[in-house]
Amino acid sequence: MSDQKFEQWALIELFGHQRIAGRVSELSIGGASLVRVDVPAVDATEDETALQAFTKAFGASAIYGITFLDETAARLFVRQLRVQPINTWELKRALQSLPAGRPAQSPLGLDDDEPPY
Numbered sequence: 001m002s003d004q005k006f007e008q009w010a011l012i013e014l015f016g017h018q019r020i021a022g023r024v025s026e027l028s029i030g031g032a033s034l035v036r037v038d039v040p041a042v043d044a045t046e047d048e049t050a051l052q053a054f055t056k057a058f059g060a061s062a063i064y065g066i067t068f069l070d071e072t073a074a075r076l077f078v079r080q081l082r083v084q085p086i087n088t089w090e091l092k093r094a095l096q097s098l099p100a101g102r103p104a105q106s107p108l109g110l111d112d113d114e115p116p117y
Helices: 073-083 088-094
Strands: 007-014 017-028 032-037 056-060 063-068
Touching: 007 032, 007 073, 017 056, 017 073
Parallel strands: none
Antiparallel strands: 007 017, 007 063, 017 032, 032 056
16 A cells, blocks of 8 residues: 555546636545645736635545646646635625624634633
């Protein structure tokens, strides 16, 4: 058995006619094997805004195709596809659901002036 870690640039084709490109590796969470895709940042151009780097993980059953690429080709797909970690519409909807005039609650359920210990 090899202890070598799998990492390769690729274009991943997902069910639902979605595609994502980036550096692909294996990820195990809670005993489940997932495919991890690290999508690199995209610099702004005259025509398009910059995109931040992000990571997404997919179950093998969500994938119907993987095309292995060199880094240059994968980065070209990243620029062309312009996948974002969170859909802009979903984020806007989530922000609108916050109560007016109140900041979002801490993920730990603590007040800002309350120490986390």
